[in-house]
Amino acid sequence: MCGIAGLIHRGKSSDVGEELRNMLQALKHRGPDSTGYALYANNDGQNFILRFKVGENVGEGSTSVNEDESVYDERKKIVDKKLADLGAPIIKEEKLTPYSYRYEIQYGKDLMWFSKAIESIENVEILSIGKSLELIKDLGDATAVSERYGLNKIQGTHGIGHARMATESGVDIKSAHPFWGYPFADVSVVHNGQLTNYWNNRRALENKGMRFMSECDSELIAVFLAEKMRNGATLEEGMRESLTGLDGVFTYFVATKDSLGMAKDTMAAKPLVLYESDDLVAMGSEEIAIRSILPQEIDTYDPFDGEVKVWQT
Amino acid sequence: MANLKTAEKKTKAQSMGMHTEVLTGKTQQKFFNPDEAENFFYWGTHDVDFNKRTELDVKDMDCKEANNRIDELMGEGYGTIVIKNPQGKHSLGVGILNKLNLIFEGSLGYFGVGSIDGPMVRVNGRVGWSCAENMMAGKVVIEKNAGSCFGAAIRGGDLICKGSVGARTGIDQKGGSIIVGGDAGAFTGFMMQRGRIVILGDVGINLGDSMYDGTIYVGGKIGSYGSDAVEAPMTKNDIDWLDRKLKVAEIGENFDVSKMTKVVAGKKLWNYDALEPTEKKGAI
Numbered sequence: 001m002c003g004i005a006g007l008i009h010r011g012k013s014s015d016v017g018e019e020l021r022n023m024l025q026a027l028k029h030r031g032p033d034s035t036g037y038a039l040y041a042n043n044d045g046q047n048f049i050l051r052f053k054v055g056e057n058v059g060e061g062s063t064s065v066n067e068d069e070s071v072y073d074e075r076k077k078i079v080d081k082k083l084a085d086l087g088a089p090i091i092k093e094e095k096l097t098p099y100s101y102r103y104e105i106q107y108g109k110d111l112m113w114f115s116k117a118i119e120s121i122e123n124v125e126i127l128s129i130g131k132s133l134e135l136i137k138d139l140g141d142a143t144a145v146s147e148r149y150g151l152n153k154i155q156g157t158h159g160i161g162h163a164r165m166a167t168e169s170g171v172d173i174k175s176a177h178p179f180w181g182y183p184f185a186d187v188s189v190v191h192n193g194q195l196t197n198y199w200n201n202r203r204a205l206e207n208k209g210m211r212f213m214s215e216c217d218s219e220l221i222a223v224f225l226a227e228k229m230r231n232g233a234t235l236e237e238g239m240r241e242s243l244t245g246l247d248g249v250f251t252y253f254v255a256t257k258d259s260l261g262m263a264k265d266t267m268a269a270k271p272l273v274l275y276e277s278d279d280l281v282a283m284g285s286e287e288i289a290i291r292s293i294l295p296q297e298i299d300t301y302d303p304f305d306g307e308v309k310v311w312q313t
Numbered sequence: 314m315a316n317l318k319t320a321e322k323k324t325k326a327q328s329m330g331m332h333t334e335v336l337t338g339k340t341q342q343k344f345f346n347p348d349e350a351e352n353f354f355y356w357g358t359h360d361v362d363f364n365k366r367t368e369l370d371v372k373d374m375d376c377k378e379a380n381n382r383i384d385e386l387m388g389e390g391y392g393t394i395v396i397k398n399p400q401g402k403h404s405l406g407v408g409i410l411n412k413l414n415l416i417f418e419g420s421l422g423y424f425g426v427g428s429i430d431g432p433m434v435r436v437n438g439r440v441g442w443s444c445a446e447n448m449m450a451g452k453v454v455i456e457k458n459a460g461s462c463f464g465a466a467i468r469g470g471d472l473i474c475k476g477s478v479g480a481r482t483g484i485d486q487k488g489g490s491i492i493v494g495g496d497a498g499a500f501t502g503f504m505m506q507r508g509r510i511v512i513l514g515d516v517g518i519n520l521g522d523s524m525y526d527g528t529i530y531v532g533g534k535i536g537s538y539g540s541d542a543v544e545a546p547m548t549k550n551d552i553d554w555l556d557r558k559l560k561v562a563e564i565g566e567n568f569d570v571s572k573m574t575k576v577v578a579g580k581k582l583w584n585y586d587a588l589e590p591t592e593k594k595g596a597i
Contacts, residue, residue, distance in 0.1 A: 268480035287401035
């Protein structure tokens with residue numbers, strides 16, 4: 001199953017961290033394994049926000065290998081050295097969990113080159129890079145992850161999130177959503193469904209230099225869209241191409257620094273309920289997600305098969 | 314519910330909200346014999362008075378608690394129940410086997426009023442996936458939009474949505490009528506076996522895919538036909554039935570039903586030669 005939720009405030013910012021937590025918590029029954037957030041926060045836009053993990057010591061219930069925490073410290077030192085070598089000074093650093101970090105860095109060169117250098121370190125994965133994107137994912141429900149990472153305080157314009165029931169790959173952070181749209185700053189994707197031409201697409205995209213960090217079929221959507229945009233397509237054009245390029249059943253959301261989009265497969269096999277007004281768009285796998293932030297009576301609808309929509313902040 | 318001992322014989326079945334559609338051929342079944350009414354016990358039913366009205370606020374209830382309370386209210390004789398603050402909760406109003414006026418002041422989530430047999434339901438809001446799934450009899454009116462699988466596998470009654478509906482409306486439908494004032498998504502009437510679907514607006518791709526029987530009427534554009542779904546000529550009976558049904562549904566005023574497209578099963582997908590003559594007809 002899995003549950004997805006997203007919202008975008010148009011022309012203003014809000015408590016998106018708290019709002020998305022409420023929406024995802026309402027969808028907990030659809031995905032108890034892990035929860036992820038891609039929040040577009042009111043950062044100053046001067047520095048890149050680099051969120052990365054150096055391991056997955058997530059304990060019982062996870063398919064990840066438990067490692068001694070000292071290994072994480074060693075890896076973190078190597079990351080710091082790589083950043084120095086890349087000419088990316090660390091302006092601020094936060095250790096969020098033993099294995100997860102948030103850095104503010106200065107960097108002005110190619111992000112693909114940057115990412116390959118950082119991820120060449122064993123078991124280091126960049127969760128996101130962007131000037132407003134804060135991508136957080138971990139095991140547990142929406143409230144647990146929000147409390148662990150202090151997400152309730154985050155204010156911003158929009159966000160997407162995911163409550164995961166693992167079906168195609170393991171219960172671990174690397175397979176959790178959202179996925180960063182490597183190598184583009186501030187691009188993230190969440191997905192509900194199954195993709196059946198994953199390996200064909202993955203092989204083709206890897207031959208074009210794109211990178212996959214997991215074996216989760218949903219990661220393909222982020223990579224597929226990133227590759228289209230890398231070749232000059234707009235976000236919406238890439239999403240429309242995904243309707244035929246991706247095979248299977250899916251409803252997915254994609255967000256950039258100033259937009260939020262949704263796409264639904266041509267069989268409309270996965271649910272989506274949408275609320276749209278002049279100042280807010282909110283959507284989720286079930287209406288109760290929207291009701292968690294808009295309890296009053298509102299008009300909602302299900303987008304049809306093959307529908308693609310994009311909204312700006 | 315009406316008093317079965319005093320009711321006219323011909324109205325006993327209807328009074329109990331039982332299936333009244335005449336079936337033919339291999340699927341013919343005898344659902345209820347009014348002569349045996351006195352020996353008939355229908356679990357979960359209550360004598361209710363439509364003039365006895367109450368409100369139930371389900372804001373702080375889960376669906377099981379709310380449904381149990383509805384059942385208790387019916388047991389207390391309430392025949393008109395207004396549900397306040399449903400707020401998109403799932404599975405509200407399911408399994409009601411009673412005559413009842415049930416009004417939801419707000420939207421329902423998944424599986425709203427599923428497996429019902431007899432009640433008159435009005436939802437002053439939207440419904441999620443699989444509304445009224447397996448409905449046997451009664452009337453359900455949705456004032457706004459509906460999600461996918463609207464009226465999945467219904468066997469009788471009238472299911473009406475004044476807005477638009479999602480994909481696979483009337484999937485596996487076995488009887489009754491589904492009437493939609495707006496548009497419908499892909500695979501409308503997928504594998505339907507009996508009954509009628511009326512869509513006043515447009516429909517998506519694969520209309521009537523793999524339908525065995527039944528009839529679909531479309532007022533707008535058709536995305537594409539599914540396997541074995543074919544157009545059929547509109548008859549006077551079709552037009553009269555549509556005119557009547559739209560009035561009952563309170564939608565489509567002044568809609569010219571004679572210009573609708575009628576879609577039936579081509580019956581090429583499986584061996585119809587083995588059927589009885591009554592089942593070889595082109596449409597209901």
